[in-house]
Amino acid sequence: MKEINRVIFTKQMKKDYTLLLPQMLPIHFEIIKEVFTNNGYKAELLTNEGPSVIQEGLKYVHNDMCYPAQLVIGQMLDAINSGKYDKHKIALIITQTGGGCRASNYIFLLRKALERANMAYVPVISLSFGLEKNPGFKLTNRIILQGFAGIVYGDLLSLLSNQTRPYEINKGETNELVQKWINILSDKFKNNKGYIGYAMKNNLIRIAKDFDNIELNDEKKIKVGIVGEIFIKFAPLGNNHLQDFLEDQGCEVMVPSLLGFFLYGMENAKYDKQYYGGFKRIMSYPIKKIGLNIVETFENMTYKNVNKVTQKFILPKGFAHMKSLCNGIIDHGVKMGEGWLLTSEMLELSELGYKNIICAQPFGCLPNHIAGKGMIRSVSERAKDTNIVPIDYDPSATSVNQENRIKLMLSIAKENMEKE
């Protein structure tokens, strides 16, 4: 196979180039974009959608590849070709997990796509811990800490806003509050504040108080949880604005946290060491364990502080509990894609009262079909009254078909709710 040259992102480029970030979670990524801006980069979050995105994806990514790869790469190429940017003054940034799943290879697919589109000169930066190095891009301690804090804040803003938006008496109040907090946090990060210790705790309390003050009606809504492959579960581009659709249908939605995915990734080191051994895995485990404990402290701090302010919101019980839920159903060594996390998330949502679950499955994703769709029977046997529907997402699937299947699920959910 022909090797593709990597274009290095230089220190000079840091001054002149704009980093384009693909969209995944609108609240979290807005905060993360600000983290880059506040640390000396010109950064822009892509928001382009529509048929041209997948057309570009299919044009430059092999059609056997995962649907999320086609969308992420398609969104970037569509943006570059929009005429909005100077093609010689942009760089693309993409995550690289380093796991066994194809997500680690999206970066190579992106470079290949750029080459095929005669834009091999565009630098692509790997957002990872040390997989690729660029002199102009460094994950400093400040960026890492602000990034993690951004994820914690993003998770909390999503969790609380999802529980107020469907019931708010003053329409639009929840979204305004979310935007207000994105602006506050961005300002704080810029001044090197608000992302550790007491300042962070104080912000979490203030966020909980603000959402607690939103006036709500006492309407009864169908509670729906969304699980699935990380991009399709979270990104409106990937799931055809699933959450908006569900809220329009009169539902309240819960989506698991992004922090849970990071904790899952760190926890896997334990099973790598246990099942596969090897000097490198055994030596790196203690460091990953310390990282896991620190991130878990962030999670506990969040729920503890919300609970101090109000009991109005449904809060998850934390990573350790969630992990234990799939014991006896799927092994914790199943860690390709979302692996055991997906099964545990379905059980957690059911336990929290979100008994209607959509399992969002992308085309080309074998691991999540096993840990998601493949586990529905076992989950339903354990959590008896859970109503799970797998929905497939691929370039040819129309949103009408997906919505019709979801409406069918909702009609069963409505009957169940009326019986109750």
Ligand code: SF4
């Ligand atoms: S989780 Fe599925 S969709 Fe995502 S990279 Fe892996 S195989 Fe592809």
